[in-house]
Amino acid sequence: MSKLDQDPNASLSIMEQIKQLIRPPPNEDEKMMQRSTNTKHPYYRRPGRGHNHDYCDACEEGGNLLCCDRCPSSFHLQCQ
Secondary structure, rough: OOOHHHOOOOOOOOHHHHHHHOOOOOOHHHHHOOOOOOOOOOOOOOOOOOOOOOOOOOOOOOOOEEOOOOOEEEOOOOHH
C-alpha cells in the first residue's frame, strides 16, 4: 500500500489540512454535541460488579477507603 492509500487526509487539499491543524479547540457546547449520548465512561458503574479497588492504591492495604467516582482507584484519607 502506498502512503496515499493509508492517509485519511489525502483527499483533502493542502489548505484544508492546514485549516484542520490550526483550528481552535471546540468549546464546551461543541464537545457536548460531538459526544454521543449512548457512550458511557469506561469506568461507568455497572450493577452487580465491583467498581473500585478493595485496597489502597498508595499503600496496598485494606480498611476504610475513599473511592474515586471516575476511576477504580481507592485511597485511605491519610494516604492521599
